[in-house]
Amino acid sequence: MNTSDTHTKEAGVAHWKWQRRSALVLVPLSLWIIYSLVQSIGLEFAEARAWVAHPVVAVLLTIFMVALFYHAKLGLQVIIEDYIADLSGRRSILKISNLLCWIAMLVGIVSILKIALNV
């Protein structure tokens, strides 16, 4: 892992820890999500919406959105740092990938909230 250029040593340690913490959260959550999504194929709009609106499901889906896109941000960062040698190019691509992850997380959460609150 190349940690020398686009972040500090301390940030590298925090990165490592949070990648693993988010992974721990994602292990049970992802298994449940993958299972549920496959089973949900073919559901009517109202049925799928009712499933997401269930309080337990809405809370778990929200945690999933946060943990998954945060974990993805950290993982994509490692890949970008390893394969893109050019520093300025690396910085730009890192910005884009970070932004994509934050937007995906935010849009996912807002969508879940909108469904759960039925607004």
Add this chain to the structure above:
Amino acid sequence: MSILHRITGVGAFLGSVFVMLWLVSLAWDASLYSFLQIVVVSIPVQILLFLWTLSFIYHLLNGVRHLVWDAGKGLELPEIYKSGKIVMILTLAVTVLIWIIKLAS
């Protein structure tokens, strides 16, 4: 298997963006939902979806293997080969099980 962990990680991410889109359609746009439904039940996308679950579950199980290594366990070479095989077999088993339950319902 390390490069495979990265590839499947990116795959899991891309599929999750699709899950996010699915939530967007449920929240805002019933017609987008209907469109996604038509896309999802087509055979090529069904195959893609199967490969997505396979790739995600591989990343998940191999990730557990990494977490075990981080705890300082299973680092002997024979153990590494053995856990690698277990991950491969479990990945296939869990994925096939999820889809069998779906097809049987």
